[in-house]
Amino acid sequence: MEQLMHAEDFFGPLAVLIGTWHGEQGLDVAPEPEGEARSPYFETITIEPVGDATNAEEQTLAVLAYKQVVSRKSDNSVFHHQIGYWYFDRNTKEIYYSLxxxxxxxxxxxxxxxxxxxxxxxxxxxxxxxxxYGVLESAFMAAKASTKRFAMELEVQGTTLHYRMQTDVHIYGRSFAHTDENTLKKIS
Ligand code: HEM
Known part of the structure; x- marks a missing residue:
């Protein structure tokens, strides 16, 4: 595919994300009925090219698909699983991120x-x-553990990727800043 030969032209800034990333230094801060739980974690994030998507014959998005599998260090169990896309609009320079x-x-x-x-x-x-640019959630989650805001800062330098996500959740009658942060290395 031509876009794979010219990944930087095609995917713009997203090109640096393509690959398989692994990190062992994650920290999750999650809500508990009384206070919070802090869980160290390891994870693998795979990010691969999809190609482009043309919308209404006007907008062309360059698209990557990702999968993030996160395991708790204390028992090696997968305690977070996330899939979605990264999108780049070459005209507006906007980035979209879905999960x-x-x-x-x-x-x-x-x-x-x-x-x-x-x-x-x-x-x-x-x-x-x-x-x-919002949130869609089940009726149960809207009533019991509603996501009000999501923000992520992510940096890539060479083969190092660092991110910090903050999900503001309304749960147990209060607002909680649910955070996740990790540093990953590109392994392929
Ligand atoms: C590395 C990323 C993440 C990890 C490791 C993680 C882990 C956790 C954990 C351990 C809990 C506590 C409940 C439980 O024990 O299952 C929790 C709660 C929750 N998480 Fe995450 N999470 C991550 C990212 C996210 C993201 C991106 C969202 C949504 C945008 C999200 C939404 C929620 C919600 C709504 C709850 C409340 C549900 C509850 O506690 O019963 N999380 N998460």
């Missing part, structure tokens, strides 16, 4: 990518009050 998780929650976030001294920085945000 689906097994809790019956979906998010479409929007943002930008910037580069400085060889480091790419991606920043995306979704807000439940935004009808385009």
């Amino acid at each position: 689906l998780i097994p809790r019956a929650v979906a998010v479409l976030a929007r943002g930008r990518a910037t580069a400085e001294n060889g480091k790419w920085h991606f920043s995306v945000i979704a807000d439940a009050a935004d009808k385009n």
